[in-house]
Amino acid sequence: MTTCTGWPGLAGVIVDLDGTLVDTLDDFQAALARMLAALGLPPVPRAVVERFIGKGSEHLIASVLAHVGAPPDADGSAWQAYQAAYREVNGLHARLYPGVPEGLAALAAGGLRRACLTNKPTAFARELLQRLGVADDFEAVFGGDAFERKKPDPLPVLRTCAALGCEPGRVLVVGDSSNDAAAARAAGCPVILVTYGYNHGEPVRGVDADAFVDSMADLPAAWQRVGARRPR
Known part of the structure; x- marks a missing residue:
């Protein structure tokens, strides 16, 4: 079995986007504020938005509409308004988390195949990675x-x-959430979660994962510990 340098037992890595690579909470907040304003509805606090991030745009919009008590027929107009708003703000308020460039460099240096997998729409994800200068760190974006x-x-x-x-x-x-961990576990993949992300507003250390890191720069050391425990 071919082993990647510094990453025993691994051939590839799948990295989440929002809350893992990039802090996009202010982008979401801005787009939702524009959407709600277009519908004549009040804005929602950042803490509320944070709880709803991670399960895709449809879930985010529906959750926010329910939170503000929007009428049942608001979904269609809200979706169009949100898509237009997010297209305008995508990446304007976002930033890479500290340690992300170092972590991505370590993954590349180890020879791992690399993909970014997010519940954000693909076009928005690719544009965001390009704006932040890390699009070339991934072979595929889904x-x-x-x-x-x-x-x-x-x-x-x-x-x-x-x-x-x-x-x-x-x-x-x-990843940064129970979504990432559950998907990984069901697929038969090992999973490491970052501690600084969103996780629907819940403590991430309560999630079933192989390890937790405070920075993506700590991934190589964390994998050395995880890999040593895995059957060969």
Whole structure:
């Protein structure tokens, strides 16, 4: 079995976007504020938005509309308003988390196949990675509209493993939430979660994962510990 340098037992890695690579909370907040204003509805606080991030745009919009007590027929207009607003703000308020460049460099130096898998629409994800200068760190980028189902369903993880040409058991999933962990576990992938992301407003250390890191720069050391425990 070919082993990547510094990453024993691994051939690839799948990395989440929002809350893992990039802090996009202010982008979401701005787009939702514009959407709600267009519908004549009040804005929602950042803390509320944070709880709803991670399960795709449809879930985010529906959750916010329910929170503000929007009428039942508001979904269609809200979707159009949100898409237009997010297209305008995508990346304007976002930033890479500290340690992300170092972590991505370590993954590349180890020879791992690399993909970004997110529930954000694919076009928005690719544009955001390009704006932040990390698009070339990934061989493939798949969004929530790329497959029939979204995380936490394992299908997107399995399809991404196939696109990388790697067996799921040899692909590390790196994320920030129970969505990422559940999808990875069901797909048969090891999973490491970052501690600084969103996780629907819940403590991430309560999630079933192989390890937790405070920075993506700590991934190599964390994998050395995880890899040593895995059967060969």
